[in-house]
Amino acid sequence: MVGKTTVTAATIALDRFGLGARPDEAPPADPKRSVLDQIERLGAKPAAFDTTRSSPEIATQYAAELQKLLGSDKADNLEARKALREEIQALYRAEVEARALAALDTNTPFMERLVYFWSNHFAVSANKPRVTALAGAFEREAIRPFVLGRFNDMLLAVEHHPAMLFFLDRVGSIGPNSQAAQRAEAGDTRRKLGINENLAREIMELHTLGARSGYNQSDVTEFALALTGWSTGRIGEAVPNHAPGVFVFRPALHEPGSRRILGKTYSQPGEGQAESVLQDLATHPATANHIGTKLARHFVADTPLQPVVERLSTTFSDTGGDLPSVYRALIDLPEAWTSQPAKFKTPWDWTISALRGIGRRDLDGINVAPLLNQLGQPVWRPGSPAGYDDTAASWAAPDALVRRVEVAERIAATSPSDVDPRELARKLFPDSLSEPTAGEIDRADSARTGLALLLVSPEFQRR
């Protein structure tokens, strides 16, 4: 029965709040302190990101290559397009590898978990080439620097980021009474100019207030109008700083006039109008409840109890969205330290913990991006702006288990042959290893089989 697995506080600190134990690190003497301390010492930028490039650098190169394509003849064009697609895929794979290397090397795994949490909360999906190219940069630029800050700062960074603007079709959404629309009407162009309400809807439903929290279609439409003009730079613009991959506000596309959203009138001109809406959404009680629920679901239980959610949402409200205060409240919850593992690891977290578990700090022989595709969680490609679901029902499934066994077998095959899986199991789960798992590893016919069994054991799959 599941109830057989009971884990110690040290294992909870390492697994529920971390990315799994490493064989070369001693278990924490003061588990709770070990998690709290990580909030105080978010280190320097991980070394794995030394060679990554910024959004403007990536987008400028992409735009230049795309422009070259438009000038070439048709046969060259097909070849060159294919080459560009492959280039973008290579960039994506390199970004995924950098993320994995940072996770293997980190001594603040709780921080990495928070980066993943927020990156999934503000999900972009790499289904369009531009988003594929910028997905890694988005997480490094709009999520990572803000996980220990205030919620409203992260929200503003995310909604200004070109990856989000491309993903939710903001670029090109035009106010029907804007200067641009009036000029177009005078010129009688065939192309229809107007708004696109995608970003406005998802900000309210997914990023801030949450579904069924009291906003209506008119709030969405009004917010979409407030957001007109939010765009990115294009190649060859005469205006300084208007480069590809840079946020640009275009007054000519902005719908003039004041907007009424959730009962409040916003009469600011220009870019400040939507920013002002975002500031109000960031501190709305529904947002506090939405974020509290998601954090509790991520770290405590698939269906968190209402008092648990309330403790987090109250802290969120009381501190105006100060995220470290919310994390401290989370770590202080007795419900977060129950000795029954309540969460099933996502494919990414499981893969990282497996590699950490066998002591890897490199990815030799492992192609992380395709591996995660096979495990059912392509990195930065949830397919929908809601991000990946965060409950066991989404990850613990028949075929998904077989995939993990296949991957565990490959990972075990790459580990040094002198690893004793029995010893490793006791080291990674001090006083937390279950009887059946210990027995099955003891009976394995080889170290490689024993290691694979450890990596797919019930205690390794849950946290």
Next chain:
Amino acid sequence: MIHRRQFLRFAALGAGAMLVSPGIVFANVETERRFVFIIQRGAADGLNTVIPYNDSAYRTLRSELAIDPSTALKLDGTFALHPSLGEISRLYTEKQALFVHAVASPYRERSHFDGQNVLETGGSGPYQVKDGWLNRLVGLLPKSRAEAIAFAPTIPLALRGPAEVTSYAPSELPEAPDDLLMRVGHLYEADAKLHPLWSAAMEARGLADRAQAQRDPASIGRTAASFLGRADGPRIAMIETGGWDTHSAQNNRLANQLKALDTMVGALRDGLGDVWQQTTVLVATEFGRTVAANGTGGTDHGTASAAIVLGGAVRGGRVLTDWPGLDQRSLYEGRDLKPTLDLDQLIAAVAAESLRLDPELAMRTLFPGRPSSQFFHGLIG
């Protein structure tokens, strides 16, 4: 030690041997029939799938997104089919395809995630029902060996619930040795959650024809056919498709999406051979898209859409609709195609008639608390 015996049987199947246990009673006549649900996640644009080309407002509101009727496949004097749907249009000519237009679930807001929750659970509102209607449908069938399967690594919500179901998706990973699979079976024996999942996985592997394990639409259709075509295979299946949320560059994207759907359906029909006569496929989405094009060459979230019913026994060659029209006053909230038919009732009727179940019982079980209607009947022969 029943688990081990079962496991060994599955392992033998997994190794490629055709092992038929003499203990298995083959399914009776009722369960010879198959039902496949294809979900279109992301709000598929029904108006450019089954096109009301004769509604004058269509051209005006859709402007550059309107499909040119001369390129579309005409169904009747009112509707035409998107040019990407060649296979499905042939099925229509053979009276094996039926379209239902201006249809919607009871959900009337515009969130994908809430809309899909309503479509898959069969509740009246989001998060009111925990399990999926397709799982409850499994519960209405006589128990046989492998009733339901999701062609995905995980189980979509519509199939989640008390009835045991499995999942299968082609993997590009090297297979794990059978010995390791058996040991994992032992490892999970005492785990109440992982043990049944593992047993189901081993059973599905036993049925899979892994020679054709690819992930393109034609291969997915063939893989599904290889499961459903077997006498001892599943009778109910679900296939997920995504990418229908066309807020921008809709013309190309929707053409590709529909082409993939069409190819998958064609491969499923071809792969099933004679079994196609006993198979019904239902294609549906959570809601439709705005009638008017938006400012970025796409459409935003709307309300009613179109559903497709396909199969050898479908009384097809028809478009079922109570067409509300597209003039401004007829639109839902002044922007969307108005729902005039109920998707829940359509699903219950198609499922019941396909599997020879009592339609009233199916409606009560699949969509508890929702009104039943006699509108949909005689859809499947």
